[in-house]
Amino acid sequence: MEQIYRIKYLKKFEGKSLRKIANITGHDFETVKKYVEQDNFNIEIRPKQIRSGKLSPYRDLVIKWLTDDIRAPHKQRHTAKRVYDRLLEIYPDEFDASERSVRSFVAKLKAELKFDKNASLPLDHPPGEAQVDFGEARFIENGTTYDGHYLNISYPYSNGGHTQLFKSENQECLLEGLKAIFEHIGGVPTAIWFDNMSTAVKKIKDYGERDLTKGFLRFMLHYGFKSNFCNPNSGNEKGSVENKVGYHRRNLFVPLPEFKDLREYNKQLLNRCDQDMQRQHYKGIGLIRDLFEEDKKEFLKLQEIPFEVYLHEFVKADNYGKVRFDTRIYSSSPSVAGRQVMIKAGAHDVEVLDSDCSLIVKHKRLYGQEKESMIWLPYLELMAKRPTALKYTGLFQQLPLTLKQFLEDCDYECKKQTLKIFARMTADTDMATAVAAIEEGIRCGARDADSLWVTYCRINSGSLPVMDVPLPDTVPELNRFTPDINVYDELIVSGGFKS
Known part of the structure; x- marks a missing residue:
């Protein structure tokens, strides 16, 4: 800035020519000319340029993930690690950015979008012990969205863990999740740490004693493990599972899981947790998988008789x-x-x-x-026995509209047989399939129960049922006729037909 001032001073106050100023200052003639003519020296404020380098092609995709997270629960959103893992999964051949650069990239994008981040702390324990806690996770089953819960069990010594997803965190979900995990790992941890969840603890008494719920106590006695409970409002006492709750959410439930059957999905979750153990312990002391084998050596033997959770x-x-x-x-x-x-x-x-x-x-x-x-099946069987009273029951109003209209047009015998057929369809498959068959039958002109049943068989089996028809003795037995095509060969000669 001092050099610019000198150039302006020589020109303005000493009247030097541009060529002379260039010789005096040693600057290029064009440089001298530029600063002599410049009359605006205000500081222009410009936004800092974000250099994303290798990650620029993925900017829009990552922004979409982070924006979509707004509709997900706060703790079920993308972290930088999850973004890095997903980019590797989607672009295995072309993505070559480091995890560190992705972390910086995501941090800048989150700053632009005004997002926050969370952290948690780990805690160590001896081999064979475990910690348990629930987390909250949204998921979609058969098109229906649930704000559900996932049971987490961590093994602090190895840093391994398993999880199971449920629609609630009631006692049945707690025990069903633990049972499934015990059976999957083939053993039971010697001691398990819990917080003071109401599904396990009825009352906290003096000197740390607790009254346990009967269901939880029976479960604990059945599998033989020792239960330990944290002090109230002391989640740090089971820091391993607190950390695992967040880890499972970020790595298993982002984006929102969508599936057809929750029980089948839970089986997949156990296998995915096993695969997740094929990585280094965070302290660098070996693979989690190998350390978990040391945990399993301390586990209690699994009972031959499974516990029935209900x-x-x-x-x-x-x-x-x-x-x-x-x-x-x-x-x-x-x-x-x-x-x-x-x-x-x-x-x-x-x-x-x-x-x-x-x-x-x-x-x-x-x-x-x-x-x-x-x-509906038990009700349909009763209505088939009392078709006359059907219209005057509250149940009639709850029947599908198509079936109600068809039954109103039927006489007594047709109504009775239709209800029997409808009950048979429902027992054979389900209500929706039976209604679909009736609607198709009516569309095709069916006006009796037998025609509706034929339509149902056609839709669900692809062909009509084959029925045995007994023949009376008066019907003569016919010999099987086999045509002989050799006689036609005699009519063919080389070059054409016989004339």
Whole structure:
């Protein structure tokens, strides 16, 4: 800046020519001319240039991932490590940026988008022990979105871990998840650390003693492990699993998992956790897989008899045979209307049993916004016996519209047979398939139960059922006729036909 001032001074106050100033200052003539003519010396503020280098082709994709994260729970969003792993998965042949450069790249993008980041601390323990905690994760099953929970178990010595995804964190989910993990690893940790979750602890007493829930106590006795509980509000006492909760969320549940069946997905999760152990321990003391083998040597032997996880209670069915459990409604059978039945609820299913503990129906357990589950088969069988009273029941209003219209146009016998066929279809496949077959049959002009059944068989088997037709003795037996085409060969001669 001092040189520029001198050039301006020589010209303005001493009247030197541009050539003379160039000779005096030693600067190029064009440089002298430039600064003599310059009259604006304000500082221009410019944004800092972000040099992304190798990562520039992936900028839009990464921004999309980070933007999509806004719709996901706060703890279920992309980290720099997850971004790096996904770019390697998607572009295995062309992506060659380092993890460090990706971390810097993502940090700059998050700063632009005003995102935050979280961290957690690890904790060490002896071989054979474990820590357990739940995390929250959103997922999509068969197109329905659930704000669910995932059970995490970590093995602090090896830094290994497993997880299972559920729609709740009730006691059935806790025990079902632990049972699945025990069976998968072929053993039981000697001691397991928990926080004071209500599914395990009823009350915290003086001197650190605790009253445990009966279900958890039975589970603990069955598998023989020792349970340890953290002090209230002391998550740092089980820092290993606190860290694992975040690790599983970032590496297994980003982006939001989407699947058809939760139980099948949980089996895949266990295998993915095994594969994740093919990496170095964070302290650099060896592979997690090898250290986990040392953990397993200390594990307790798995019981030959598996623990059956369920909650049971007695409830009274209403006049329609419906029962209320866990604030939700499940159908049973009109045969038990107004009577007491037993609910046997697991993490995924709810069974309704009669007074003899025989199964009436089995439902998929309801979670989230799901409020009622209806299994029609027991009701259809009753309605088939009482077709005249069908229209005056509350159940008639809950039937599919297509079936209601068809039944209103039927006479007594047609109505009775249609309900029997409908019950048979539902028992053979499911309600949706049966309704689809009826709609197709009506569209094709079916006006009786037999025609509807034929349509159902055509849709689901591809062909009509073959029926044996007994013939009376008066029908003569016909000999099998085999045509002889040699006679046609005699008519053919070389070059054409006989004239």
